[in-house]
Amino acid sequence: MAKKSKNTENIEEVVESLNPVEVPVAEETVKAETDGSVVSAKDSTLDQTVSAVKTDAAIFNRQGVDVDIVKERKKQKILHISKNVFVYAFLTVCAVLAFLPFYWMIISSVKTEMEFREPNPTFFPHTFKWKNYAAVLTQTSSSTSGSFWQILINTLTVGLISTSIGVIVTIVTAYALAKMNFKGKNLLFGLMMATMMIPGEMYTITNYLTISSWHWNNSFTVLILPFLVSVYYVYLLRNNFMQIPNSLYQAAKVDGLSDMGYLVKVMVPLTAPTLISITLLKFIGTWNSYIWPRLVNSPNWQMITNWVTRGFVDRGGELYGGFYSPSEPLNTLKMAAVCMVSLPLFILFICCRKYIMHGVSKSGTKG
Amino acid sequence: MADKKEKPEVGEVKKEEVAEKKPASSAKTATTKSTAAKPAAKTAASKSTAAKSATKTTESKSAEKKPTAAKPAAKTTATAKSAAKPAAKTTAAKSMAAKPAAKTTAAKSTAAKPAAKSVTKSSAKKPAAAKPDEVKPVAEPEIVEEIKPVAQPETVEEVKPVAETPAPEAIVPDTVQPEQPVLPVTEVKEEPAKQTIMQKTAGAFKTAGAKTKAACVSAASTVKGWFVKGKPVEATVSEGDVNAEMKTVLSGSNLSTKERIIRFCRSQTGWLFVLPAVVLMCIFTLYPIFNAFIRAFMENYMPTNKAHPFDGWGFENFVRVLKGDTGMGGANFWQCLLNTFIVTIISVPLSILIALLIAVALSSIKAVRKAYQTILFLPYLTNALAMGAVFATFFQIIGTKSNTETIGMVNNFLGWFGISPIDWLNPNMHAWGSGTVKVYWASYLVAIIYDVWAGLPFKILILFSALQSVNKQYYDAAKIDGASRSKVLWKITAPMISPMLSYLFITGIMGGMKSYSSIVGLFGEQMGRDFNMGTVVGYIYQYIDKGQTGYAFAGSLLLFVIIMIITAISNYVSKKRVTYT
Numbered sequence: 001m002a003k004k005s006k007n008t009e010n011i012e013e014v015v016e017s018l019n020p021v022e023v024p025v026a027e028e029t030v031k032a033e034t035d036g037s038v039v040s041a042k043d044s045t046l047d048q049t050v051s052a053v054k055t056d057a058a059i060f061n062r063q064g065v066d067v068d069i070v071k072e073r074k075k076q077k078i079l080h081i082s083k084n085v086f087v088y089a090f091l092t093v094c095a096v097l098a099f100l101p102f103y104w105m106i107i108s109s110v111k112t113e114m115e116f117r118e119p120n121p122t123f124f125p126h127t128f129k130w131k132n133y134a135a136v137l138t139q140t141s142s143s144t145s146g147s148f149w150q151i152l153i154n155t156l157t158v159g160l161i162s163t164s165i166g167v168i169v170t171i172v173t174a175y176a177l178a179k180m181n182f183k184g185k186n187l188l189f190g191l192m193m194a195t196m197m198i199p200g201e202m203y204t205i206t207n208y209l210t211i212s213s214w215h216w217n218n219s220f221t222v223l224i225l226p227f228l229v230s231v232y233y234v235y236l237l238r239n240n241f242m243q244i245p246n247s248l249y250q251a252a253k254v255d256g257l258s259d260m261g262y263l264v265k266v267m268v269p270l271t272a273p274t275l276i277s278i279t280l281l282k283f284i285g286t287w288n289s290y291i292w293p294r295l296v297n298s299p300n301w302q303m304i305t306n307w308v309t310r311g312f313v314d315r316g317g318e319l320y321g322g323f324y325s326p327s328e329p330l331n332t333l334k335m336a337a338v339c340m341v342s343l344p345l346f347i348l349f350i351c352c353r354k355y356i357m358h359g360v361s362k363s364g365t366k367g
Numbered sequence: 368m369a370d371k372k373e374k375p376e377v378g379e380v381k382k383e384e385v386a387e388k389k390p391a392s393s394a395k396t397a398t399t400k401s402t403a404a405k406p407a408a409k410t411a412a413s414k415s416t417a418a419k420s421a422t423k424t425t426e427s428k429s430a431e432k433k434p435t436a437a438k439p440a441a442k443t444t445a446t447a448k449s450a451a452k453p454a455a456k457t458t459a460a461k462s463m464a465a466k467p468a469a470k471t472t473a474a475k476s477t478a479a480k481p482a483a484k485s486v487t488k489s490s491a492k493k494p495a496a497a498k499p500d501e502v503k504p505v506a507e508p509e510i511v512e513e514i515k516p517v518a519q520p521e522t523v524e525e526v527k528p529v530a531e532t533p534a535p536e537a538i539v540p541d542t543v544q545p546e547q548p549v550l551p552v553t554e555v556k557e558e559p560a561k562q563t564i565m566q567k568t569a570g571a572f573k574t575a576g577a578k579t580k581a582a583c584v585s586a587a588s589t590v591k592g593w594f595v596k597g598k599p600v601e602a603t604v605s606e607g608d609v610n611a612e613m614k615t616v617l618s619g620s621n622l623s624t625k626e627r628i629i630r631f632c633r634s635q636t637g638w639l640f641v642l643p644a645v646v647l648m649c650i651f652t653l654y655p656i657f658n659a660f661i662r663a664f665m666e667n668y669m670p671t672n673k674a675h676p677f678d679g680w681g682f683e684n685f686v687r688v689l690k691g692d693t694g695m696g697g698a699n700f701w702q703c704l705l706n707t708f709i710v711t712i713i714s715v716p717l718s719i720l721i722a723l724l725i726a727v728a729l730s731s732i733k734a735v736r737k738a739y740q741t742i743l744f745l746p747y748l749t750n751a752l753a754m755g756a757v758f759a760t761f762f763q764i765i766g767t768k769s770n771t772e773t774i775g776m777v778n779n780f781l782g783w784f785g786i787s788p789i790d791w792l793n794p795n796m797h798a799w800g801s802g803t804v805k806v807y808w809a810s811y812l813v814a815i816i817y818d819v820w821a822g823l824p825f826k827i828l829i830l831f832s833a834l835q836s837v838n839k840q841y842y843d844a845a846k847i848d849g850a851s852r853s854k855v856l857w858k859i860t861a862p863m864i865s866p867m868l869s870y871l872f873i874t875g876i877m878g879g880m881k882s883y884s885s886i887v888g889l890f891g892e893q894m895g896r897d898f899n900m901g902t903v904v905g906y907i908y909q910y911i912d913k914g915q916t917g918y919a920f921a922g923s924l925l926l927f928v929i930i931m932i933i934t935a936i937s938n939y940v941s942k943k944r945v946t947y948t
Contacts, residue, residue, distance in 0.1 A: 087728045094725055095742045098823065102745060105757045121776050173644040182637030188645070195652050199881050199930055201904050202923045205911055206655035206662075226651040229644045259636065288750045290884050295911065305752050309892065331760055338753040345748040357744060361828050 102342075109133070109336040113320060116332050132336040135319055136312060145310035146300040148340075154220075155304040159286040162224045167279050169229055174237035175263050179249065189238075192231050208295055218301045223293060230285075233278045236362060240271045277359020280352055284345060308334075308341050663920040684921035691803065698898035698906050700922065702804050704929075707902040709811055711879030714818035719871055721819065722826035729827070730834045740831075747824040755888015758817050762791035792890060794899040810890070810900050817885055822878075826871055833867040834860070862946040869941035873934060880930055883908070903929075 108116060109132055111125045137148050145151075176182070177189050207226055216222040244267060252262045268275065290305040299306070311329030314320055324330060349356060622630070638645075662668060663685070666678040691699040725743065729736055746754070761776045778788040790796040794807035837860060845855050883904040886894055894901045898909060903926050910919040 084732070087732055091725065091728050091732070091739050094721075095739055098743050098746055098820070101754060101757045101761075101820070104760070108757075108760065119774070120779060169643050169647075172640050176637045176640030180637035180640065182635045185637060188641065191653075192648070195648070195656075197931075197934070198656065199877075199923070199926055201881065201907055202659045202927055203652055203655040205907070205916055205919050205923065206658040207651055208911065209658075209916070210650070210654075225647065229647050234644070284748065290750075290752055290887075291908070295908075305750050308750070308752055308756070309887070331763075334756055335760070338756055341753050342749055345750075346745075349745075349748050353741060353744075356748075357740075357828060360747070360825060361832050 105335055105338055105342070108332055109339045111332050113324065113330050113332050129319075129332070131319060132332050133340070135314070136333050136336045136340065139312065139315070142299075142310075144299055145307050146302065148307065150300060151302065151304050151307045154301060155287060158220055158223045158303065159283050161220070162228065162286050163279055163282045165224070166228045166230070166282055167275065170233050170237055170278065171263070171268065171275070173229065174234050174241055175267060177234070178238045178241035180259070192234065196231050196235075204292070204295070211296055217296055218298050220301075222296050223289075223301075223303070227289075227292070230282070233282070237271070237274060237278065240274050241267060244270055273355060273358060274362065276352070276355045277362070280348065280356050281359050284348070284356075287345060304341055308337050312337060659920050659923060662916070663924045665917065668917045668920075684917045685925070688918055688921045688925065698901045698909055699803055700903075700906060700925075702899065703901045703903050703906045705804055705806070706811070706814075706900055707880055707882065709806070710814045710818065710882070710902075711876055713811075714815045714822070715872065715875040715879055717815070718819045718822045719826055719830075719868065719875065722823055722830050722871075723868075725823070725827050726830035726834055729831055740827075743827055744824045746821055749821070750888075751821065751884035752888040754821065755817060755885055758813070758820075759792060759889050762813055764788065764790050764792070794890075807900060813889055814886060814900075817889060818879065818882070821885065822875065826875075829867055829871060830864065833864040837863040865941075865945040866947055869937070869945045873937045873941070876933055876937065877930055880926070880933070 107123070107125055110128045110130060111122075112127060112129045115122060115126055140147050146154075177185065203226075211217065211222050211226075248266060249262060252266055257265065287303075288305060289303055293301070293303040294306050312333035313326055313328060314324050314330055314333070315326060319330075664680050664682070666681050666683040688700050691701050729739060732739075762778075764774045764778065774788045775791070777791065782788065789809050791809050791813050794805075794810040797809035798805040798807045800806050841859050841863070842855065845859055850858070881904055883902055886900060886902055886905060890900050894905055898905065901909065903922065907919045907922045907926070910916070910922065
């Protein structure tokens with residue numbers, strides 16, 4: 001009941017704040033109103049309710065309300081401020097926790113290894129060792145991994161080609177599924193949707209066997225072709241295309257535009273934000289691919305995430321003068337490598353934040 | 368419509384302009400008719416292909432004639448308009464070559480729609496320029512016509528014949544067409560010289576009424592023809608008709624087989640568009656699925672041994688995998704399954720809960736929201752391997768706590784509470800149970816923390832947009848009804864975002880069961896000392912590396928079945944609990 005009275009009090013307050021003239025109302029009439037609306041006078045079992053309502057009515061009394069309004073307003077203000085403080089504090093804590101690994105990654109990459117291994121980890125390095133980056137960049141290719149530049153070229157090539165061709169194929173496929181009528185269209189679309197549910201690992205083994213039998217190992221085509229078409233993006237783009245009204249198509253037909261011309265000149269500009277999002281997400285997906293390159297390619301042909309998993313050692317003692325043995329993986333070097341792998345994606349994010357977030361929320365996938 | 372009655376002159380003037388505007392704004396095939404259409408419109412008795420403008424003028428004038436309410440008038444306009452299309456169709460069919468006729472018919476009828484729309488705008492503009500106070504009554508009837516959905520299916524239907532005819536044949540109608548409108552116009556021209564204006568209008572009304580009736584009848588018979596099965600009626604050839612051959616080709620029942628095939632192939636151009644995707648999918652997606660199903664049942668599959676690739680068909684692969692003893696060393700299937708299952712079932716709901724709290728907090732502040740959103744979205748872009756390595760450094764123990772060795776940040780933090788250091792990344796050190804299948808709770812915690820952190824931005828984004836998309840009217844209604852905050856939360860907010868919650872839950876579980884990169888990033892390629900901490904996917908890849916593809920196929924099939932079961936359960940639960948608007 002107390003809660004109820006509070007709510008009704010708030011509404012009363014609001015109404016009164018709107019009403020500039022305060023008319024004094026007799027206590028009895030107010031009581032009579034509330035009695036009549038809440039409970040019947042003859043019902044004896046609800047006496048408790050009646051008495052509670054009577055206390056409410058007492059509060060509704062003009063004199064009581066004047067004092068309580070000011071108190072109520074103060075209380076509401078305090079509640080509002082404390083709510084805001086609490087929310088901001090919570091969000092700040094979450095943001096700090098979300099950002100902490102990045103911060104740790106960046107400062108660890110410029111620490112010395114000794115400082116990294118101190119018993120009490122420091123949050124700001126005493127000394128900056130920029131040579132970590134040089135050491136990581138100049139690591140030559142070994143049996144388990146290629147050199148950084150080779151791997152970078154691999155990744156960029158595969159990323160650009162896969163993204164461009166993949167987006168074109170996606171556009172054309174989605175357009176055909178959305179606007180054109182051909183026999184078996186629904187069956188094809190249903191089949192594509194069904195493959196979304198199946199875990200990718202079921203394809204991987206057979207694809208590996210297929211590719212081995214075709215001798216596509218150690219090349220770029222094997223990294224590009226199998227994953228050119230992503231059904232998620234076809235589905236997303238098809239939905240976007242279906243939202244464009246048919247009358248545009250008919251007007252274009254009247255002007256003598258072919259199907260392909262309509263696609264290029266009308267549809268693509270209209271759905272440009274979604275297309276940009278798909279492009280970005282595809283590129284991020286190829287950048288992050290790990291399993292497939294490890295399976296089918298030798299270390300020189302692998303991608304940048306494969307390169308990160310190698311152990312970085314201090315060869316020849318150039319960093320620490322032989323303090324660490326040549327086979328001991330150094331954590332700071334690994335952090336420097338991780339920094340370099342993550343850096344391009346950050347730059348991409350800063351430039352195109354809006355499109356990436358828009359694409360993620362629409363497509364609902366990670367690519 | 369009542370206003371229209373008062374000013375018939377404006378209506379007439381407007382109709383002339385309408386008649387002008389319509390051919391002018393439609394396709395170039397119709398431009399040749401515009402000059403013919405003008406005098407035709409004036410007399411309003413033409414039988415030319417500007418019959419549409421004629422029916423339009425006549426129908427609105429007939430509406431003036433009958434002072435009924437706007438609705439029946441709109442109905443006649445709509446039916447007359449829809450009738451104009453089959454009327455135009457049949458009239459064109461009677462007189463033209465087959466393909467150019469189809470194109471012009473479609474072009475005209477498709478021109479009718481954009482023409483109607485442009486007419487609305489032009490007629491709305493023109494009277495506004497001429498007499499500003501008559502915009503409203505003039506614009507109304509056309510707008511009413513537009514809204515009527517009756518006309519819609521016709522245009523969709525006519526897209527098909529347009530798709531059939533290739534573009535180069537567009538030249539033909541331009542040359543052939545002008546013949547047709549010339550003939551009837553010459554007939555009509557003789558009349559107006561001898562009649563008074565009153566007689567002209569009376570005659571116009573009569574012919575308009577007759578035309579409307581004829582159009583309605585032909586429309587009705589066309590609609591009837593859609594539903595009445597039977598041999599298609601051949602178009603009758605009237606005497607003296609110049610292009611008699613065209614009709615027989617159009618009716619479609621006497622095409623040769625070759626022409627039928629050509630026509631069918633032309634209509635399936637969509638397949639050309641999807642060809643690359645279909646080919647790639649067949650090779651890399653559909654074939655592997657069948658292959659996986661078949662190969663999983665081949666025992667002792669050895670592709671290198673061409674003579675005797677496999678022993679026989681049987682369940683031995685599955686039996687060996689499920690027993691946990693494949694005789695090859697390596698992970699235990701049940702251990703991997705337990706790892707995956709526990710990590711997923713804890714991290715996904717926890718992640719959704721935290722994401723919901725953060726989304727609610729984000730939607731209740733306005734000031735610095737974008738900055739918070741950006742920072743909270745950062746974990747999405749990271750690579751599982753890279754960030755796994757970073758998380759590993761939090762938990763890593765290098766040696767013992769001394770001057771040159773560290774025990775990791777988390778252990779230091781726990782040391783403040785007096786808890787002895789825990790070797791997080793070594794699963795065997797802290798485990799419950801003592802059989803072959805143990806519960807590595809310390810390592811599970813590490814994996815859960817990483818999964819929650821990495822899955823957060825995506826969920827925050829989706830839940831935030833779901834919260835924003837709840838209709839504000841519900842909250843206003845709740846305020847008016849005096850609902851408390853918990854009631855608002857449980858009765859309004861939760862049902863409205865429940866579709867998104869269920870989607871996140873299902874995809875989260877499906878993704879969690881397939882996790883692999885995060886475990887490799889955290890625990891290294893060996894996944895914690897001889898694949899103790901492996902996942903089901905890690906199990907599959909381990910056997911691929913060893914070359915025993917039979918067990919890998921069996922494992923992947925088992926994974927597929929498990930994911931299907933979990934998805935089916937989630938679907939069933941969500942059907943009961945989720946409210947879809």
